[in-house]
Amino acid sequence: MPQFRLLHASDPLALVFPSTQGPFQDIAVVTAPSLEAAFALTQHSEVAAEWWTQAGVRRTTHLDARSTSVGDLLVDEAGQVHLVEPLGFRRVGIITPWDSGDVLFDAGEKKALIAAMPSAANPRAGTLSAVTAAHRRAVRQTITILKHGRPLLYACLFQRGEILTVQAAHATGPVTPEDVAQFKTALGQLLPGSVLESVLTRLSTAPGVGAPTPWGPAETSEMVEPGIYRVTAQNHGGYWIDAEVRAVLPSPAQLDDLWYEEDIQAAILAACLGWAEDQPEAAAGVDAIVRQHFPALANYLGGTG
Numbered sequence: 001m002p003q004f005r006l007l008h009a010s011d012p013l014a015l016v017f018p019s020t021q022g023p024f025q026d027i028a029v030v031t032a033p034s035l036e037a038a039f040a041l042t043q044h045s046e047v048a049a050e051w052w053t054q055a056g057v058r059r060t061t062h063l064d065a066r067s068t069s070v071g072d073l074l075v076d077e078a079g080q081v082h083l084v085e086p087l088g089f090r091r092v093g094i095i096t097p098w099d100s101g102d103v104l105f106d107a108g109e110k111k112a113l114i115a116a117m118p119s120a121a122n123p124r125a126g127t128l129s130a131v132t133a134a135h136r137r138a139v140r141q142t143i144t145i146l147k148h149g150r151p152l153l154y155a156c157l158f159q160r161g162e163i164l165t166v167q168a169a170h171a172t173g174p175v176t177p178e179d180v181a182q183f184k185t186a187l188g189q190l191l192p193g194s195v196l197e198s199v200l201t202r203l204s205t206a207p208g209v210g211a212p213t214p215w216g217p218a219e220t221s222e223m224v225e226p227g228i229y230r231v232t233a234q235n236h237g238g239y240w241i242d243a244e245v246r247a248v249l250p251s252p253a254q255l256d257d258l259w260y261e262e263d264i265q266a267a268i269l270a271a272c273l274g275w276a277e278d279q280p281e282a283a284a285g286v287d288a289i290v291r292q293h294f295p296a297l298a299n300y301l302g303g304t305g
């Protein structure tokens with residue numbers, strides 16, 4: 001039976017305005033007879049509250065994923081990329097080979113599970129450069145520490161040429177010194193010592209369902225791009241960013257904590273991370289909010305005058 005590689009759009013705006021600009025996150029490999037069946041199999045439902053637990057689905061991320069939606073990608077075994085649109089699918093490019101994966105380490109079994117991300121040492125592994133903008137063409141490598149099959153620590157690294165940067169690093173639950181030591185060993189294969197120590201010093205814990213938020217216990221929590229979680233509570237919601245994401249934001253964009261509420265403060269993230277750069281109307285709205293509420297950031301970004 002055919003297999004499809006599933007990638008979810010990390011940009012929240014892509015769910016409203018489907019685009020091939022990316023970035024995208026590898027989510028799962030789905031065995032299904034057709035694109036339509038693969039899409040249906042990756043929906044939360046009464047039959048499967050967590051779609052990735054169904055037969056025919058092999059998850060390639062450590063995080064609980066949302067249902068597949070408009071703006072996401074399905075890649076068939078020929079490498080043909082299909083963009084999910086409001087009415088069906090649209091072919092948007094080809095990638096070869098189609099089944100690259102993340103680097104996973106299981107802290108319980110002490111072994112590497114998958115190691116097939118593209119790199120200088122493995123240039124044959126596939127990337128999405130065929131369907132993403134040139135400025136987003138970079139090698140992404142994620143490292144996940146699992147403990148007895150459960151995700152515990154996560155890092156995302158980007159490499160452009162000879163430059164390797166840490167885009168995100170955080171825990172997803174309580175960790176022990178032994179867990180951190182395993183994480184350090186995995187990251188130590190890629191990062192210089194001074195960078196590694198800074199990452200470990202800043203390590204924060206992402207909010208899961210039920211975790212306290214500024215708006216009450218989290219009812220949903222989903223990583224929308226590396227190190228950034230969209231969280232909803234009973235009456236409100238917003239975004240949580242990990243310390244690595246915060247560290248690269250300009251000073252006027254760094255709030256006192258890691259939380260950005262969804263109505264006003266989310267515009268800070270949208271402005272700094274380019275969430276609306278391809279959507280003129282949305283970009284104008286973000287710019288207006290930043291000008292009114294965050295003039296120092298507007299000045300920094302050159303948005304006033």
